[in-house]
Amino acid sequence: MRTLWNHFSTISNIKISPRMRRISAANLISNRNLSTISSTEDPELRDFVGFLESLKNYEKSGVPKGAGTDSDDGFDLGRMKRLMLRLRNPHYKYKVVHVAGTKGKGSTSAFLSNILRAGGYSVGCYSSPHILSIKERISCNGEPVSASTLNDLFYSVKPILEQSIQEENGSLSHFEILTGIAFSLFEKENVDIAVIEAGLGGARDATNVIESSNLAASVITTIGEEHMAALGGSLESIAEAKSGIIKHGRPVVLGGPFLPHIEGILRSKAASVSSSVILASNIGSSSSIKGIINKNGIGLCQSCDIVIQNEKDDQPIVELSDVNLRMLGHHQLQNAVTATCVSLCLRDQGCGRVTDEAIRIGLENTRLLGRSQFLTPKEVETLLLPGATVLLDGAHTKESARALKEMIKKDFPEKRLVFVVAMASDKDHVSFAKELLSGLKPEAVILTEADIGGGKIRSTESSALKESWIKAADELGSRSMEASENKTVLGSLKLAYKILSDDTTSSDSGMVIVTGSLHIVSSVLASLQH
Template sequence: MRALWSHLSAISNCKLSPRLSAPNSTSHRPIISTDQDPELRDFVGFLESLKNYEKSGLPKGAGTDSRQGFDLARMKRLMLRLNTPHLNYKVVHVAGTKGKGSTCTFLSNILRAAGYSVGSYSSPHILSIKERISCNGVPVSASTLNDLFYSIKPILDQSIQEENGSLSHFEILTGIAFSLFSKENVDIAVIEAGLGGARDATNVIESSNLAASVITTIGEEHLAALGGSLESIAEAKSGIIKHSRPVVLGGSFLPHIEGILRSKAASLSSSVILASNIGSNSSIKGIINKNGIGLCQSCDIVIRNERDDKPIVELGDVNLRMLGHHQLQNAVTATCVSLCLRDQGWGRVTNEAMQIGLENTRLLGRSQFLTPNEADTLQLPGATVLLDGAHTKESARALKDMIKKDFAEKRLVFVVAMASDKDHVSFAKEILSGLKPEAVVLTETDIGGGKVRSTECSVLKESWIKAADELGLGFMEASENKNVFGSFKLAYKILNDDSGMVIVTGSLHFVSSVLASLQH
């Protein structure tokens, strides 16, 4: 088996045809890093002087509601010094293992389509840190961010000093986001939790201004930081549920995990809406190629009353620009949150606003197909190129299911780079359990702007070998190439024509570096 997997090692040293060779300025340089906005040099430098767990990795137990967990009290003290800006508008707080970013974006776009002023806070970013903080669908400008930063910098400096330097990159950025939304006088902010929920920096939101909590999914990611089990992860994420405020659960969940979430809600007198139940009649009708937009999946979204099973909302022929059943479920979850808000008096959230918002949602690096020109830039002329930041067992399964359903006839080559703290073998097993790629090319990328959490491609290759052996596969090929552009050339050579599909996956950080290279 190992001999079959190493078969391509010779190919990586082959001389490529002239049409595949990149200019010297490209072929020997690394993928371009993000955040190269010169106007933000001081701001980014300030943040980079703080502890950044995206770069260094998370401490054990950091997200648990225990003595090991992050100290939420210091975040509360920071917000007090900033004059509690997070209490000046309503908030939808979103946690979950997978689907947070997509659900937040679907919901933000629905609220914008309804005519509300909407702030959005998410992580990580793809091309620029400005993407993490947006107002009305537009990332904050460098000038606006600088103006706010310089105006509150004395408070930030004082806070860092009084907290003995313990405030992190994420905590300070979260405080800045909350301050910006207050300054911009938004009607509502959609806030994505960073890690877990209970001890996350975003969890300073109070029941008085919380419109709804949302928990999209529960899966085995950041296990060590969140207590070591699926149950402890559910406990951590349930920490965003607040007294007497509704919680929307995406799902589906294992029965005992759903029980943990419902028990926490019951203890706080919070009503529960299970989106995967009341939206179970929603369906994907097919894939269409819509002029000016590209590939979409045509869906019917049906939300039924839990008590009498009568339809509350029926949206027909919704053309979602992000593909896969998991994206339909994220859209259903966002629709359920919208209904929850409508019941609270947000009357402009009409069915029409829901459909417009859902159809206008697209996220970089999630089920993203490159244009022909972009594929050419990556030395993949004519190939279908899919970028997807899947990096867990659950997201690998969603990616696999989407490819099986919509691209079953395509010849496939995967190009994969991953962070060191992910479950590489489980990820590979999910992909290989339902797909038969021509090959997998393993490469390397910076994670969080540094190499501390990067995984060597040789280590990834061993993981894919192990996954294939455990699945009893009779034939599989893998190769490694530390240079990202080199890995793309190798993938194209393996396909040997322009009718195949190259899937770039394993990390949002990897996908972001590829998109950054296209921008330059």
């Protein structure tokens, strides 16, 4: 494997000079959030948010068919390139790690950002969506951009943005303008490296204006069945779309594991542009979860061994024992392994301060809201659910439902469960339900509704969700499942709490699992803010 990393040196002369800072472990906690709730937006950003809301917002309305494909139906990447040119191409002023994938790109980006920060580098991170404020999408050194910094930049480039919108006949979208602002802010903040998450697919995503000259590495975490219509209708077309972020001569780290023919599509694209491939699920396959521990002041963690081996002789390059990950589940171990592989790739390109200890610190101090997140005792009391165990997880695909199910089966096999679920209309509701019901036996499932992007256009009615769960249960022969509806998220939480509390025959207080979308998670967390 050492030979593999040395090979990267021969194809890259990228050097990233650190701007050293004193960074405490506490300051490494990722503050990145996950969804949009306009009622909790920072009032100082009223003009900025109003400007964005005047533009087409596909998160709110849904993405057109084929929009993410590299075809005549795809988004016009040319208009994004023209916008960046008018902004004087700020994204060329620093190195970039570009991250795409159906699932895991947010966690992998957070792990990687914190590893780099632990090594003393100045790091920007662009992600989507968000929970309480749009400023959470653009972070510098682990902190969301301040309202004053964002406003200063917005007002300075607003004439350029208005000119661009006019010259593009109003076709520039909410996401495209925000992406341009993020790239500009990272230049202004003089970051060493930016970790950039693709929004949809890869090839035609607004973030895909990055060139080989400043791309440190591409990362593709997973390929799964999400945004099927927008990305061509098949796993193969999704893989083709996401492979569009692979650039000539630049290494690509694949998370995985992938179906063999899907991996073949990604490798074929890499070979066509002379890009070396690192398969994290292969060289990190000796990594393992040792058990769940409860750390004082932190809460539940999974103790893991992170082992990255040489591809040729299986000798370890990195061996980190007893790494305490704050995000649970085997999928989060895989995301940590993927981020570690990217870190080693960057180390070989000149990031010498990405030491093994920096990797450990970065991994251990990463968390994301809504990813295997347990509410604290104080938080459940705030929600009038004293003594309850409440797990928030934004799973919303068949694959992420499987990851959630496996985590619960492994770590909480005896827990009584009640699910509270809200989903977007463009998700596969039946497959999601079947995945959870095939391995778990909840005492009840409560179907509810949550706004998406600040509106109800993409929300699914609770009655329709209930029909999907009943259908899934019937197909699995699970006749004992109790399914009910409640129009509000808080009302659903209280009903779940009552169901568990009313059973006095069990010493197990049970667990309420809030899932189905990042937006229902947002609704719960926003309630805590209020």
